[in-house]
Amino acid sequence: MRLQVAVSHAGVASRRKAASIIEEGRVLVNSAIIRQKGYPVNPDKDKIVVDGKIIRFKRKIYMLLNKPKGVITSKYDPEGRKTVFDILPPELRELHPVGRLDKDTAGLLLLTNDGELTYRLTHPKFEIRKRYRVSCKGKLSDKDKERLERGMFIEGKKTARAKIDMIHADTDKSGLFIEMHEGRKKEMRNMFLFLGHPIKQLERVSYEFLNLGGLKRGKFRYLGADEVRRLKEL
Numbered sequence: 001m002r003l004q005v006a007v008s009h010a011g012v013a014s015r016r017k018a019a020s021i022i023e024e025g026r027v028l029v030n031s032a033i034i035r036q037k038g039y040p041v042n043p044d045k046d047k048i049v050v051d052g053k054i055i056r057f058k059r060k061i062y063m064l065l066n067k068p069k070g071v072i073t074s075k076y077d078p079e080g081r082k083t084v085f086d087i088l089p090p091e092l093r094e095l096h097p098v099g100r101l102d103k104d105t106a107g108l109l110l111l112t113n114d115g116e117l118t119y120r121l122t123h124p125k126f127e128i129r130k131r132y133r134v135s136c137k138g139k140l141s142d143k144d145k146e147r148l149e150r151g152m153f154i155e156g157k158k159t160a161r162a163k164i165d166m167i168h169a170d171t172d173k174s175g176l177f178i179e180m181h182e183g184r185k186k187e188m189r190n191m192f193l194f195l196g197h198p199i200k201q202l203e204r205v206s207y208e209f210l211n212l213g214g215l216k217r218g219k220f221r222y223l224g225a226d227e228v229r230r231l232k233e234l
Contacts (some may be wrong), residue, residue: 003027004037005116006048010055015115026051060114061095062223062231066215067109073100084109087218098122102186107132107204110214111220117232127181128234129208134202136192140166144195148178154194159187169207173200208234 007018007027020036023095027034028049029041041048043057054104065084067073072083075093081092081103085093088111098110112118121128145166151159160180167175178188190198201219205212209230215221223231 001041001043002037003029003039003041003048006041006043006057007055009043009115010048010057012049012050012055021050023229024127045200058094058113060112061092062110062112062114062117062228063092063095063220064212064215064223065109065111065212065220066212066217067101067106068218069104069106073109074096084111086100088220101204102189105132105202105204106217107202108207109204109211110207110210121231121234124181126234129179129181129204130204131177131179132188133175133201133203133205134178134188134192134199135173135175136197136199137173138197139169139171140176140195140197141169144172144197147195148191152191152194154190159186159191177205 003022004015004018007013007021008015012018013021019047022037022039023035025033028047029158030047036230065088067084068087070082071087072081073188074083075085075096077083084097088095095111095113096118098112098118101109111120139198145164148162149164151161153159163179165177167174167177180188188202191200194201210223210227
């Protein structure tokens with residue numbers, strides 16, 4: 001692990017601030033001052049000291065939550081609404097969500113205290129696939145489906161390409177699965193609204209190879225070592 005990442009993961013500072021701390025000569029590795037932010041270290045073996053204090057590394061936690069509808073993806077809400085951390089044990093408050101699901105979207109949400117993995121999974125350049133089940137108002141036409149799949153301009157910004165598998169398209173409502181690599185705030189809802197088919201229900205059902213399985217709404221499980229390894233390989 002790079003020294004800059006190690007200092008950041010220990011909760012001392014952000015990665016950018018950690019780089020400054022290292023360059024200022026405030027970090028020792030095995031009693032030697034190191035000014036290279038990319039200096040390789042092993043947190044399990046090397047003694048790392050910042051401003052005279054030995055830094056400790058927290059155990060990395062990775063978990064999957066089946067988020068209920070009506071719950072905020074946030075640690076705190078100024079309006080006093082229920083958050084995902086209100087339905088988790090107190091000892092898990094140190095975690096942070098990997099991306100977000102809006103209040104009215106249910107389904108698969110990852111949480112961890114691994115900042116480096118969170119960065120990689122949420123950065124658009126890594127094109128992480130997320131799949132949703134959608135129920136929308138009205139009959140979605142073949143033309144609507146094509147526009148969703150190739151992307152469209154809404155308020156001057158083009159939406160991401162999508163892959164769609166139709167379940168049904170009736171006069172009053174349609175059901176489908178949609179897979180996208182990215183998702184700006186309420187982007188999917190805005191896409192369907194733009195086409196005149198407002199979303200009635202939205203659920204994230206998978207995140208790359210991870211899915212909900214039989215996990216009930218409001219429940220969570222820890223990821224296994226193999227699942228964590230596969231996420232990091234993405």
